[in-house]
């Protein structure tokens with residue numbers, strides 16, 4: 001097999017800036033929802049919803065697991081939590097990009 005044949009089958013690494021998902025996401029993305037206060041909602045970017053779980057998600061870890069970009073393979077730590085307040089409960093989500101250079 002010639003060298004050119006091998007390189008053809010190796011996925012070309014793309015940078016975050018070239019990835020249509022990751023280029024839209026900051027190192028840390030957070031969302032905030034308050035029940036009954038829609039004006040204050042700050043959802044995650046649409047691109048965040050295109051990330052796929054990198055591990056099986058069960059009821060045990062659905063609020064804290066690793067997600068992966070289906071295009072470039074970058075990993076993100078996803079965490080969501082909930083706070084109860086008398087004037088309206090609050091939902092939070094946090095998405096943190098994990099270092100790809102290790």
Ligand SMILES: [Zn+2]
Nearest residue numbers: 019022069072
């Ligand atoms: Zn990506």
